[in-house]
Amino acid sequence: DAGVIQSPRHEVTEMGQEVTLRCKPISGHDYLFWYRQTMMRGLELLIYFNNNVPIDDSGMPEDRFSAKMPNASFSTLKIQPSEPRDSAVYFCASSFGGGIGEETQYFGPGTRLLVL
């Protein structure tokens, strides 16, 4: 398996622009997670999905952030409009819950976002 795939790997944009981050989870995994990593706040869970349905979005910073999972193999995290404080590394992770309890989360390589 190719593992969790994220694109783009690097994104540089200007304040006010829309940014879309993409994630392809590991095939067969039914949970998908979006994390943000910054020096100040460490690793934060933004939102996670189970079977394509958002379960907990309490970590989403504000209305400028939105996430979708239209099918089991694709998810997006959108920031509109972007601000310099959104600069961070954004990770996608997936796991297989299987109904017997949580399993290990496997992370993608991350997207390094810089908002100028």
Next chain:
Amino acid sequence: AQTVTQSQPEMSVQEAETVTLSCTYDTSESDYYLFWYKQPPSRQMILVIRQEAYKQQNATENRFSVNFQKAAKSFSLKISDSQLGDAAMYFCAYTRFGNEKLTFGTGTRLTIIP
């Protein structure tokens, strides 16, 4: 709320020596999972080792092993025969049974001295 504490922001070890990274956590749950993740300069988060709280036996993965002390809520990582490729940030993480959310510690930066 669950918290994970890594009290060592930085550690260093001579190549081929052994080093132990500390992690403590706070929870009122009895069933949970603990993890150590490695983040090298590439920033990829890589699973190192996992421990189920109901298992008394400490997990081991090659040169990596844990010392899980449930009563003390301690979960340390021991790296034996340290190698240059072990240099990275190491994050301890917790999730309780039935809840998929991971809570991470602040990380320990490990430097390997040749």
